[in-house]
Amino acid sequence: MHLAAYIGRTLIRGVGLLVAVVLVTFVLVQASPIDPMEAYVTAENPVSQEQRDAIAAYWGLNDPPLERLEKWVSALAHGDMGTSMYYRQPVTEVIRVHFMNSLMLMAVAWILSGFFGFVLGVVAAAYQHTRVDKFIKVYCLLIASAPTFWIGLLILMVFAVWLGWFPLALGTPIGKEAAAVTLGDRLYHLVLPALTLSVTGISQIALHTRQKLIDVLNSDYAVFAAARGETKWQIVYHHGLRNILLPAVTLQFGSISELFGGSVLAETVFSYTGLGYVAVVAGTKLDLPLLLGIALCSGFFVFVGNLTANLLYPLIDPQIREGMTHE
């Protein structure tokens, strides 16, 4: 009962946020000084004034902004996000195709960075004040301060250029038909961007986990457990993990927004055709429907991440569960 109310409240808030995201994006793009016509019609293929007018009418560029927004929203309600000006395809189709690429990339990076970040954090805390701890700390600090795209470039340089183990760019082999691309090909092209995102995603969760576990290990009950004769790893297992798992899960779900930004950079470095890559294209070509669609999609993605974290709390933490029923 309380859980239902809680879910309902969170959902309403989320929908409100998504609506605001759409409005903000639309206003921003409307205010932009770049003329989509100029961006679309390049100097290489000049067109007459009549053709320009025809294209503008076809895209509805002459309609007042409010009318365009209205049209877009009413179409959205029917599951139609309009047609991308640049790709000449329905936006939903463009997003669907590229989103799968991004999703694969982000899912792999998210799981890897979450797992290894957590493990590194636990190890660092367990071996506090030793060389292992110092090494992990320095690594995390360096990674957190380095630009993601630079790390990507370094990885590209070492593994693709020098060692030649992995392909230089793109999400699929060049010159192969889309139907002929196997899952193996895709995974092969996924390795480097995913590695970049995982390497950069580790630091935050590792540092956080380390700090939390150190707090736990210094607490009275951990000292008492040591006095009872438990070994360090027994203490970590019995008293540490349960306490540090919840903040770690929260943090990892909260980092989805950052992961999305990181994937834009990683996809650009590796020319991996995912949603981030398309977002950059849409931005430079001022493809309004596509850009709105991507902003909405990314907002939705972040929202789902936060919602999942909120819904997981009661499952992981008995205190919250108790609090809900006694509210």
Next chain:
Amino acid sequence: MSNTICQTIKKSTFFWQFNLRTRTLAAIAGAFVILTAIAAAGILIDPASYAPQFQQKNLAPSLTHPFGTDWMGRDMFIRTVKGLSTSLWIGLLAATVSSVIAVIMGVAAATMGRRTDSFILWLVDLIQGIPHLILLMLISFVLGKGMFGVWMGVALTHWPILARVIRAEVLAVRNSQYVLAARKLGSSRWKIAVKHIMPHVVPQYIVGLILLFPHAILHEASITFLGFGLLPREPAVGIILSESMRYLTAGMWWLTVLPGASLLMMVLLFDQIGENLRTLMNPSSAQE
């Protein structure tokens, strides 16, 4: 009598602190000097010194060109310093504006009633609901590419975290025992704000401001790298790195590694200043 005892204790603790404190202060001062030097160098450097010189193209790093030269024979070291300086100034401006927004929002949320509070929190959620980079791309694009678009974008997207910190701090102090006592003793609101609340919020603000710099600088570089920020003719680290991508296969590693590493160094220096200041200003860790 008791007064003298008090003084000797105070003196001895102060003396005991002295070494570590000085060391921390020295670290802060050192980092500060390097950053000022970079900022000043960028202004003083003559554009002619990184102009194309086609007789010395694609040189590997050497003593005359510490970072090598690119395919147009431009000295990469001077270009990098110039780019770092640009990043630094943008970061400085953007982080300052952003922190002012954060203070206004944070204080308003904590003091101006429930409705303002929930509105500002909603605004924070909204900004954090869109991935930072996408929002940044949009804002800097709308305002026209170039320096203005970038710093406005960075300034408008970086305040939420600091605003939350300041809101929490003000709320905690406002409801604390000594503020309630001061109010009961008849202190004016202004006096409470200046004497009791400010001393808590100001250190948080300064540390928060300095820790905003690295974010601002990194985001500026990222957005420039994607082609939404500074223009290609302006020397910026993001531009240098995006150009270097085309020369990776040609084995010109110095175009990528060295400018990126110096950007990393600069970010680390800011982090150092921020963390050291935090240690100094926080009473519970000032003696560590």
